[in-house]
Amino acid sequence: MTGSARKKKLKQLLAAAEEVDQAQQISRFNHRHKRRVSDLQAEVKDLNDHIDVLEDRIDTLEALKVKPQKLAPLRPVPRRSGKLPACHVALASDWHTCEHVSAKHTAGKNRHDQSIGEERAWRWADGMIKMAKNDMRTCDIKTVVIWLGGDFLVNDSLHYKSERSCDLSPADEARFIRNLLASILTHIRSSLDVDRIVIPTSWGNHDRSTPKMLAGLASDYSHIQPVYRDLQDWFSKEKSMEFRISESEWCELNAHGYPLLFHHGHSIRYGGGVGGLAVPLLRHVGRLRSDYSFRTLSVGHFHQRGIYQGGAAFSNGSLVGANGYSIALGLPSEPPSQVSFLIDLTRMEVANYYVIWGQ
Numbered sequence: 001m002t003g004s005a006r007k008k009k010l011k012q013l014l015a016a017a018e019e020v021d022q023a024q025q026i027s028r029f030n031h032r033h034k035r036r037v038s039d040l041q042a043e044v045k046d047l048n049d050h051i052d053v054l055e056d057r058i059d060t061l062e063a064l065k066v067k068p069q070k071l072a073p074l075r076p077v078p079r080r081s082g083k084l085p086a087c088h089v090a091l092a093s094d095w096h097t098c099e100h101v102s103a104k105h106t107a108g109k110n111r112h113d114q115s116i117g118e119e120r121a122w123r124w125a126d127g128m129i130k131m132a133k134n135d136m137r138t139c140d141i142k143t144v145v146i147w148l149g150g151d152f153l154v155n156d157s158l159h160y161k162s163e164r165s166c167d168l169s170p171a172d173e174a175r176f177i178r179n180l181l182a183s184i185l186t187h188i189r190s191s192l193d194v195d196r197i198v199i200p201t202s203w204g205n206h207d208r209s210t211p212k213m214l215a216g217l218a219s220d221y222s223h224i225q226p227v228y229r230d231l232q233d234w235f236s237k238e239k240s241m242e243f244r245i246s247e248s249e250w251c252e253l254n255a256h257g258y259p260l261l262f263h264h265g266h267s268i269r270y271g272g273g274v275g276g277l278a279v280p281l282l283r284h285v286g287r288l289r290s291d292y293s294f295r296t297l298s299v300g301h302f303h304q305r306g307i308y309q310g311g312a313a314f315s316n317g318s319l320v321g322a323n324g325y326s327i328a329l330g331l332p333s334e335p336p337s338q339v340s341f342l343i344d345l346t347r348m349e350v351a352n353y354y355v356i357w358g359q
Helices: 003-034 037-064 114-136 170-191 224-234 278-288 324-329
Strands: 084-092 139-148 196-201 241-245 251-255 258-263 296-299 306-308 313-315 337-344 349-357
Touching (some): 084 114, 114 139, 114 170, 114 337, 114 349, 139 170, 139 251, 170 196, 170 224, 196 224, 196 251, 224 241, 278 306, 278 313, 313 337
Parallel strands (some): 084 139, 139 196, 196 241, 258 296
Antiparallel strands (some): 084 337, 251 258, 306 313, 337 349
């Protein structure tokens, strides 16, 4: 083949390659423009969900850098004749007391408003007192621990709410919750014959005043933290009431030699599928033990009650029950309930586990 023939053949090949390339570009262009608006919205949603997951992971890692507040251990309990030294622990979180839930949006499974929420809170208080008194018949209980674990507010100001979730502003809702908790704690104090009631606290994701949880600064932007401090001042003259208000993500408490760890639970990603909450929660237990000394981790947030590995971890239920959010996402919708448990201070083990019903 002559040189001119080779050049002509090369030009033909290049022209053919350009035609193929142009055809592919046109095909891609047409494919992109055939997508509907709903397709683009779905892609944007997937990307935002992926970004949220990455941000949550970063927040969790940053939060773990915060040095936890060191809390003095409770003094050992001397054994009384014939009774087992023990400590009763009650978990209180995720009440959403003022949230609106209609039967229409929950397929008839639940109805909730501020008055129903207040009624359920008092029902929990009476149930908690009943369980503690039941333990006192056979156990020497000098201390009752009541964990206030956050999300007592529903917080109508959260940016993703498309309609009013409660009738109160966040400030008025926080004031209402403060007065309700003060009344309930007063009732518990007058009903239980114990030397001391210790109240560790955690904030929740619904308590926040910012669009996202701020790593290391969440307590500074939480509506519930001033509520806890007001309650501490409220009971400051009551020597038997002791608040342990945590400024860090993870609240530690040594209960007569038995170390406890509390966290609202928002830093744990729900596993879904077969493992559900158990797998990520127990993985967190393993990882956290490299930084914290504890026997039992207690969380809320997921509105699911449970005991894991014989008391290595507990998850608390809610008092709001099924709502439009849980129904829409197909999440487990449990009846309103909260968790309590008993610590055997001789064996240093969890002995009893209770479910306190809210309705």
